[in-house]
Amino acid sequence: MLLKLSQLSKTYPGTARGEGVPVLGPMDFQMEKGEFLSIVGSSGCGKTTLLRLIAGLEPASQGRICLGGSEVAGHDGRIGMVFQEYALFPWRTALRNIEMGLEMMKVPKDIRRSTAMGYVRAFGLNGFENRFPKELSGGMKQRVAIARTLIMNPTVVLMDEPFASLDSETRHDLQEFLLGVWTERRDTILFVTHNVDEAVHLSDRIMVLSKRPAQILDIFDINLARPRDRTSRRANKIRRKILDRLAGGL
Ligand SMILES: Nc1ncnc2c1ncn2[C@@H]1O[C@H](COP(=O)(O)OP(=O)(O)O)[C@@H](O)[C@H]1O
Numbered sequence: 001m002l003l004k005l006s007q008l009s010k011t012y013p014g015t016a017r018g019e020g021v022p023v024l025g026p027m028d029f030q031m032e033k034g035e036f037l038s039i040v041g042s043s044g045c046g047k048t049t050l051l052r053l054i055a056g057l058e059p060a061s062q063g064r065i066c067l068g069g070s071e072v073a074g075h076d077g078r079i080g081m082v083f084q085e086y087a088l089f090p091w092r093t094a095l096r097n098i099e100m101g102l103e104m105m106k107v108p109k110d111i112r113r114s115t116a117m118g119y120v121r122a123f124g125l126n127g128f129e130n131r132f133p134k135e136l137s138g139g140m141k142q143r144v145a146i147a148r149t150l151i152m153n154p155t156v157v158l159m160d161e162p163f164a165s166l167d168s169e170t171r172h173d174l175q176e177f178l179l180g181v182w183t184e185r186r187d188t189i190l191f192v193t194h195n196v197d198e199a200v201h202l203s204d205r206i207m208v209l210s211k212r213p214a215q216i217l218d219i220f221d222i223n224l225a226r227p228r229d230r231t232s233r234r235a236n237k238i239r240r241k242i243l244d245r246l247a248g249g250l
C-alpha cells in the first residue's frame with residue numbers, strides 16, 4: 001500500500017481549565033497507489049484536521065502516518081494539498097502561481113515557464129496566464145490551484161472540499177475536468193467533500209466518518225463503470241446507502 005495511517009488520533013489542547021477536545025480517531029486506514037478516495041462526514045467532524053495531519057501541517061496526538069514505507073513527520077514534499085478557498089497568491093499571475101513550487105525548487109526560469117505553460121494549456125487557462133487571481137472566475141482559480149499542486153507531481157494529492165465554493169454548473173465542469181486529469185495521470189487522490197453525489201461520481205472508494213471525534217464508520221467500494229451516469233439506479237442506491245450511514249451515526 002502507499003499511504004498507511006496507524007492508530008492516528010488528534011486531541012486539540014483545552015483551555016487552562018477545560019479538557020482537551022478530541023477531534024479524530026483513533027483511526028487505521030490504508031490507501032493504494034492511483035486510488036481516488038473520498039471522505040464524507042458532517043460539518044465539523046474532523047475532515048480538515050485529518051488532511052492537515054497527513055499534510056504535516058498539524059502534529060498528531062498519537063499514531064503514525066507512513067507514505068511509501070517511510071514515516072511522514074512534519075512538512076513532506078511528497079504530499080500536495082488543494083484547499084477550498086483557492087489560496088492563490090493575489091500578487092502573482094495565474095502562470096506565476098502555477099510555477100511557484102518549481103521556483104522554490106530553483107528550477108531554471110525557462111524550464112519552469114515552459115512546464116507551467118503546459119499546465120496552462122492542458123487546464124483550459126490559455127489566454128488567462130497573465131491575469132491575476134481577482135480577474136479569474138472561481139472555476140479558473142480552482143484550476144490554477146490544482147495545476148499549482150500537480151506540477152510538483154506529489155505522491156499523494158489531498159483535496160479539501162475544493163469545489164464547495166463553486167456554483168453547481170461550474171462544480172460539475174470541474175468534477176469532469178478532474179476526472180479527465182486523473183484518468184490520464186492516475187494520481188493518488190484523497191478528496192474531502194460533504195457532497196455525497198460528488199463523492200459517488202468521482203471515487204473508487206468512499207470513507208464515511210462519524211461525528212466528532214471522527215472515526216471510520218464504513219468504507220464503500222464504488223463499483224460503477226466510468227464514465228458514470230449520475231442518474232443511474234445503481235448510483236442512486238449507493239447514494240442512499242451512504243446517506244443512511246451518515247444519518248445513522250455510530
Ligand atoms: N486549532 C484548533 N483548536 C481547537 N479546535 C479546533 C481547531 N481546529 C479545528 N478545531 C475543532 O475541531 C473540529 C473539527 O474541525 P475540522 O477538522 O475543521 O472539521 P471539518 O473539516 O470536518 O468541518 C471542530 O469542532 C473544530 O471546531
Ligand SMILES: [Mg+2]
Pocket residue numbers: 047048049160
Ligand atoms: Mg473542513
